[in-house]
């Protein structure tokens with residue numbers, strides 16, 4: 001994968017695109033990744049949804065999203081008109097839902113890639129298809145790939161489990177994924193006992209380890225790295241560990257200009 | 272705008288700290304009802320990743336130090352404690368102005384502004400704008416006690432009349448804002464009620480306004496992890512124009528919102 005600008009927004013951390021645009025930092029991004037979109041609208045979980053932990057956040061957004069129809073009428077056209085390179089993150093309750101999502105997104109102008117979210121912490125609790133087993137993840141990716149035009153990339157997003165990440169990456173690559181996104185938030189717990197996902201710098205060493213494992217075992221697979229990237233030197237660490245591109249998530253919530261600054265730095269501009 | 276501001280002054284005001292920060296770009300774009308999201312703690316390493324929202328209580332677009340913004344902080348937790356300990360020349364990373372501001376009436380109407388605790392501070396720039404539009408402005412300010420009462424003196428400059436209630440009766444009448452509302456709505460005949468404060472108080476403002484047949488706009492405070500509309504971490508349960516209930520983002524779709532649109536009983540108070 002040779003991208004001119006390797007800096008992407010991590011799913012669920014870039015709003016609809018309009019918010020970053022109003023701060024003047026959308027055009028600096030290589031690729032915008034949407035929050036995870038499901039076929040039907042989801043209300044998400046109860047407040048409080050985010051807690052601080054040392055150098056991290058634990059979030060339980062609960063996949064709040066307007067559903068595919070609303071996304072296609074209210075959000076995607078804006079991104080397309082704005083000519084933002086867009087990857088749509090998707091999750092389904094069944095294989096059939098994944099197929100529906102892929103078919104309709106594949107026919108919609110403005111979609112450059114599909115990021116299959118195979119690693120929602122506590123997928124079952126959210127009523128999602130359980131793709132934890134590598135062969136199940138591969139079934140999802142194969143179903144999505146089959147129904148998409150070739151020009152649309154398929155990225156498979158995996159969780160931060162160094163013991164199984166190579167097996168999962170190999171399975172989804174064989175099923176037709178063009179790249180793996182490493183990693184999603186780690187399964188964690190909110191202070192009030194509800195399940196959530198840990199993100200931010202606290203996750204960084206684990207993300208690096210996963211990237212290192214996959215890069216070593218699968219030298220030809222494209223890897224998008226994510227997990228606690230806050231500045232250009234973090235991004236370079238990910239690229240050195242074997243990532244071809246990077247995603248910035250939690251750091252954007254702290255400073256919405258982070259991704260734009262990292263992109264400028266990697267390009268060699270003095271910020 | 273995301274800027275690194277420089278603290279110009281820190282003043283103790285009762286139980287609060289009043290901060291004036293040189294922050295180019297924010298003051299110029301400010302409208303009453305806006306807030307800033309600030310970063311707290313040391314930047315290296317970044318231990319605290321959620322941001323803290325603070326109302327903008329005043330701006331000066333030009334001055335000896337360029338454009339400045341003012342905020343009032345009540346130290347209640349890790350972040351607000353850190354903010355209260357800032358001193359002159361310290362740096363403060365901030366993004367703003369953020370959020371939907373108050374909608375201003377097109378005609379000169381009668382307005383009641385209801386402010387609780389530190390949140391009352393954000394009503395003063397609003398009062399000025401309303402006065403410029405020849406609106407009749409009455410202010411009702413409340414707090415638990417005198418140290419937590421903000422702006423009772425300033426209020427006399429921007430409002431035709433000012434009423435004060437405190438929980439312990441140390442200033443003004445003894446009681447709550449909710450107790451004082453109905454009489455004041457009746458005596459002023461307010462067309463519009465603007466509110467800032469805790470969720471229970473804003474709920475009372477919305478209910479009293481509705482009963483009185485007035486419009487209400489309230490500045491809601493729920494936990495806002497990013498403040499910039501990116502994370503969906505601040506769900507605000509509302510009823511849309513279409514009568515359908517939905518969850519919007521308090522920070523980006525609010526924090527100022529019509530009182531009759533909020534589904535108050537479903538709100539989680541921080």
Ligand SMILES: Cc1cc2nc3c(=O)[nH]c(=O)nc-3n(C[C@H](O)[C@H](O)[C@H](O)COP(=O)(O)OP(=O)(O)OC[C@H]3O[C@@H](n4cnc5c(N)ncnc54)[C@H](O)[C@@H]3O)c2cc1C
Pocket residue numbers: 052306321322323324325326327342343344345346347348349350351352389390491492493494495496526541
């Ligand atoms: C729109 C808005 C405007 C605000 N304006 C002001 C202001 O002008 N002055 C002021 O002193 N405070 C203000 N607050 C409240 C202030 O942001 C909270 O007190 C602060 O987030 C709590 O941070 P902490 O680090 O002190 O407490 P902690 O307990 O460490 O907070 C941890 C997290 O909990 C959440 N949280 C906890 N308490 C609150 C609360 N009362 N309100 C919102 N989130 C909370 C936040 O997400 C915070 O990141 C405002 C809040 C909002 C939403």
Ligand SMILES: Cc1cc2nc3c(=O)[nH]c(=O)nc-3n(C[C@H](O)[C@H](O)[C@H](O)COP(=O)(O)O)c2cc1C
Pocket residue numbers: 010011012013034035036057059061063089117157183184185198199200201203226227228229247248249250251502504
């Ligand atoms: C508030 C929040 C919401 C998120 N939402 C999603 C989501 O909808 N889909 C997804 O695949 N990942 C989601 N993530 C995970 C991030 O995309 C990213 O993989 C993870 O947080 C690690 O990167 P970071 O440390 O840079 O945030 C979310 C993370 C956060 C903090």
